Amino acid sequence: MTKKVLVLGEVREGTLRNVSFEAIAAAKTIADGGEVIGVLIGDAVESLSAELIQYGADRIVTVEHPHLKQYTSDGFSQAFVAVTEAENPDAIVFGHTALGKDLSPKIASKLQSGLISDVTTIEGNGDDALFVRPIYSGKAFEKVKVKDDGIVFITVRPNNITPLEKDETRSGEVSSLSVDITNLRTVIKEVVRKAADGVDLSEAKVVVSGGRGVKSAEGFEPLQELAKLLGGAVGASRGACDADYCDYSLQIGQTGKVVTPDLYIACGISGAIQHLAGMSNSKIIVAINKDPEANIFKIADYGIVGDLFEVVPLLIEEFKNVVVQS
Amino acid sequence: MNIYVLVKRTFDTEEKIVLDGGIIQEDGAEFIINPYDEYAIEEAIQIRDAQGGEVTVVTIGGEDVEKQLRTALAMGADKAVLINAEEDVEDLDQFSIAYILAEYLKDKKADLILGGNVAIDGGSGQVGPRVAELLGINYVTTITSLEIDGNIAKIVRDVEGDSEVIEATLPLLVTAQQGLNEPRYPSLPGIMKAKKKPLEELELDDLDIDEDDVEAKTETVEIFLPAQKEAGRVLQGELQDQVKELVQLLHSEAKVI
Numbered sequence: 294m295t296k297k298v299l300v301l302g303e304v305r306e307g308t309l310r311n312v313s314f315e316a317i318a319a320a321k322t323i324a325d326g327g328e329v330i331g332v333l334i335g336d337a338v339e340s341l342s343a344e345l346i347q348y349g350a351d352r353i354v355t356v357e358h359p360h361l362k363q364y365t366s367d368g369f370s371q372a373f374v375a376v377t378e379a380e381n382p383d384a385i386v387f388g389h390t391a392l393g394k395d396l397s398p399k400i401a402s403k404l405q406s407g408l409i410s411d412v413t414t415i416e417g418n419g420d421d422a423l424f425v426r427p428i429y430s431g432k433a434f435e436k437v438k439v440k441d442d443g444i445v446f447i448t449v450r451p452n453n454i455t456p457l458e459k460d461e462t463r464s465g466e467v468s469s470l471s472v473d474i475t476n477l478r479t480v481i482k483e484v485v486r487k488a489a490d491g492v493d494l495s496e497a498k499v500v501v502s503g504g505r506g507v508k509s510a511e512g513f514e515p516l517q518e519l520a521k522l523l524g525g526a527v528g529a530s531r532g533a534c535d536a537d538y539c540d541y542s543l544q545i546g547q548t549g550k551v552v553t554p555d556l557y558i559a560c561g562i563s564g565a566i567q568h569l570a571g572m573s574n575s576k577i578i579v580a581i582n583k584d585p586e587a588n589i590f591k592i593a594d595y596g597i598v599g600d601l602f603e604v605v606p607l608l609i610e611e612f613k614n615v616v617v618q619s
Numbered sequence: 620m621n622i623y624v625l626v627k628r629t630f631d632t633e634e635k636i637v638l639d640g641g642i643i644q645e646d647g648a649e650f651i652i653n654p655y656d657e658y659a660i661e662e663a664i665q666i667r668d669a670q671g672g673e674v675t676v677v678t679i680g681g682e683d684v685e686k687q688l689r690t691a692l693a694m695g696a697d698k699a700v701l702i703n704a705e706e707d708v709e710d711l712d713q714f715s716i717a718y719i720l721a722e723y724l725k726d727k728k729a730d731l732i733l734g735g736n737v738a739i740d741g742g743s744g745q746v747g748p749r750v751a752e753l754l755g756i757n758y759v760t761t762i763t764s765l766e767i768d769g770n771i772a773k774i775v776r777d778v779e780g781d782s783e784v785i786e787a788t789l790p791l792l793v794t795a796q797q798g799l800n801e802p803r804y805p806s807l808p809g810i811m812k813a814k815k816k817p818l819e820e821l822e823l824d825d826l827d828i829d830e831d832d833v834e835a836k837t838e839t840v841e842i843f844l845p846a847q848k849e850a851g852r853v854l855q856g857e858l859q860d861q862v863k864e865l866v867q868l869l870h871s872e873a874k875v876i
Contacts, residue, residue: 366748366758391778395760398713398748407714407836410743423840429740432636433643436841443836478757483784493779499875523876541763541798542780547632547739548654548797556875567632573848577873579865585853594851595868597861607862615866615876 294420295327296383296445299376301396302333302345302353303388309341311496312388312449314348314456319412319449320386321349321457325419330354330380334372336362342467349457352465354380360474364392367477370399375472377404384445390495393448406444409437413453413553426450430547430570451496452553487542492526494543499525500554502545502572505532506561506582506601513539515605516560522612528552530568546571560601564589581605620672620767622663623727624696625720625734625746626656628680628687632739641842652687655735657802658795662765663733664695665800670767672730673697677723679716681705685818692813693805699818704833707823712835713741717749719833722826724754729790731772736761736794744794751792759785761796 298320302313313331320329331350333341335357342353356372373396377385385400387393389411401408414425416436423436424447439445494500501520503513513527520527528550529543545552547570557575562568564580564587572578573592580593581604590596597604630636631649638644652660663674675698676691678684688699702719704711711719724732732751737744744760751758763782764775767789776783777796805813823833854861869876 391761394744395748398717398745399752399758401714401745402717402749402752405714407712408743408745409837410745426742428742428842429630429636430742431845433638433842433844435839436843437837437839440834440836440838478787479759480786481783482786484778485782485784487780487782495779540780541796542777544797551742556869556873566635570632574845577869577875578848578851579869590853591850592848594873595865596851596853597858597865598853599858599861603858604862607859608866611862611866612876615870 296324296419297328297330297380298324298384298386299330299332299380299382300350300386301373301388301393302331302341303390303392304333304335304338304341309344310388310390311456312390312451313345315451315454316386316388316449317345317349318456319415319447319454320384322415322418323384323386323422323445327383328352330382332356332373332376334361334369339467339469346463346465347459347461350465353467355467355469356472357469358472358474360477363481365477365479365481366396366399367479368474369396370403371474372472373400374403376470379470382444387448389448389450397446397448401446404444404446406446407439409439409447412447412449415454427551427574430551431574432570450553452498487540492524494526494528494550495552497526497552498554499523499556499558500528500545500552500572500575501525501558501560502528502530502562503533503538503560504530504562505536507533507538510538512602515602515609519558519605519609519612522609523556525554525556530562530565559589559593560605562589563587564592620666620670621728621730622667622672622674623724623729623732624656624659624663624674624676624691625732625750626660626676626678626687626691627653627735627738628678628684629653629738629740636844638842638844643842650683650687652690653735653738655737655739655795655797658797658799659733659735660691660694660696661800661802662795666731666765666767675700677702677720679704679711679719688818689813690805692816692818693809694803695809698816701818701820702826703820703822708830708833710835710838711833712837713743713745713749714836715833717746717753719823719826719828720746720750721753722828723821724750731767731789732792734792734794736796747792747794756790756792757787758792758794759787760794762793763796763798765793765799
C-alpha cells in the first residue's frame with residue numbers, strides 16, 4: 294500500500310540542510326509510490342520550497358510565524374502537529390540532528406507513536422520496510438519495524454542515505470497552514486557559535502581527528518588546516534578532550550559523537566574501542582601514528598607510521614598540489 | 620528541591636559485543652551506569668547540596684540493576700527506585716519506558732528531573748523528552764551548564780558544537796551532555812552509607828499499569844554485527860613518498876578526494 298509521508302525540511306542560517314534531502318530519499322522509499330510532503334517551519338521559509346521539490350518532495354506545506362524564527366520544541370511541535378492533523382500521514386521522516394533529536398520524541402509522544410531514531414539504511418519499502426540503526430554506537434546494528442500499522446516515524450542519520458538527483462524541472466504545490474504558536478516555555482537568550490567554519494562534525498564528508506599524540510591545543514592547528522583544505526571538520530578522541538586540548542563537543546566515540554564521513558583521518562589516535570565505536574563505519578579510514586602496533590591500524594584502509602607533525606604538513610602540501618591539478 | 624534522576628544500566632564502554640543466536644551475550648560483561656546518566660546524577664547532587672532537598676534515582680530493569688543504583692546512592696543520591704517490569708512484559712521500547720517512568724513520576728511533584736541525553740547502548744535519546752511531554756512539563760536536552768535561581772533555570776545547551784543560552788522555568792526536565800560536570804567517584808564512607816539508604820522496588824501493578832498500556836510500538840527483528848573491517852595497507856618507503864602515494868590512493872582507488 295502506498296503511504297503519505299511528511300518530511301521536515303530543516304533550515305539552518307537560511308538554507309536547507311543536506312540531511313533534509315536525504316530524508317526525502319528515505320521518505321520516497323517508505324512512500325512506495327505514495328506522496329512525499331515537505332514541511333517547512335520558520336518565520337520566512339516559503340522560498341525554500343522549490344529546492345525541496347527539486348530533491349523529490351511532491352508538494353510543500355509551510356507554517357510561518359514570528360515565534361518560529363528560532364527553534365523551540367514548544368513552537369515547532371505545535372506547528373508540526375498541526376500539519377499532521379491536517380494531513381493525517383502514514384509516516385514521518387526527520388534528520389537525526391540536534392533539532393531532530395530534540396523535537397522528534399516530543400512529537401512521537403504527542404502522536405502516541407513509536408519512533409525509530411538514527412536510521413542509517415532502509416531495507417525493503419512501503420509496508421515491508423525494515424529500518425537499520427546502530428546500537429552500542431555502531432558496535433552492532435539492529436533492524437527494527439513498526440508494529441501493527443502504527444505511524445512510521447524515523448530520524449535518519451546524516452551522510453548515510455543518498456539523496457535523489459536534483460531535478461530543476463520538478464514543480465509542486467506550495468500551501469501554507471496558519472497555526473497559532475503560543476506558550477513558549479523556553480527563552481533563548483543567546484546563541485554562541487563555536488563551530489567557526491560552519492562544517493558540522495556529524496554532516497562532514499571529511500573528518501580530521503586528533504588524539505593524545507597531538508600533545509596540545511596548538512597541536513590541533515595543522516589538523517584544522519588540513520580539515521579546512523578538504524572542506525571537512527575536526528574531531529578528537531576522548532584522550533585529547535580529557536587532556537583539554539580541545540572542546541568536548543569535538544569528541545568522537547561511544548561517549549561523544551558517532552560519525553560516518555567518506556574520509557576519516559586519525560592523527561595520533563591509538564584506537565581504543567570506545568573511539569572505534571564512533572568512527573569505524575566511516576567509508577575510508579586513514580591512520581597516522583608513530584606506533585606501528587597502534588590498534589587504529591587494524592581498521593584503517595591506509596596507514597602511515599610516522600610523526601603526525603611531519604606527516605600532516607606534507608599531506609597539506611600534497612593535497613594542495615592535487616587540488617591545483619584538478 | 621525535589622529532584623529525580625532517570626538512570627540506565629548499560630554495558631561498559633570497553634565491552635565488545637558478541638552475538639549468540641542473534642542475541643547480545645551478557646554473560647561475563649561488565650555493566651556501568653550509562654555515562655551520560657552519571658553527569659545527571661552528579662548535577663543533581665550538586666544542586667541538592669547547594670539548595671537543599673532530595674535526590675531520587677529511578678530506573679527500569681531487573682534485579683541486576685541494584686548494583687548501579689547502589690553506586691548512585693554511594694555517589695550521594697538519597698533514595699533509589701527500581702521499577703521491575705521484566706516479569707510482566709518482554710519487550711519494551713522507548714514508548715513503553717517513557718510511559719512507565721511518567722506513570723511513576725506523575726504524582727511526585729518533581730521540581731527537576733535529570734537524565735542522560737542518550738544511552739550508549741540503545742542510543743535513541745528519546746526517553747527524556749517523551750517523559751517530559753507525558754508529564755506536561757518543559758524540557759531542555761544536551762545541557763552543558765545548569766544554574767537554578769528560585770524558579771528559573773539558566774541553561775547552556777550544546778547544539779552541534781554551538782551553545783544556546785536558555786532560560787526556562789521549573790518544573791523542568793533536562794538531559795545531560797558531556798562537559799556538564801566531572802562525576803565523582805563514590806567514596807568509601809559513601810559506599811558504606813549507600814547500603815543503608817532506601818531502595819524501593821516496584822512492579823507495574825504497583826503503578827496501576829496494564830501490560831497493554833506499555834506494549835511496544837516498534838520491534839527489533841534482527842541484531843547483527845557490522846562487517847569486520849580488514850586491516851588495510853600500511854604504506855612503506857620515504858615519508859614524502861608515502862604521503863604522495865596516500866593522496867594518489869585516496870584520489871584514484873578510494874575515490875574520496
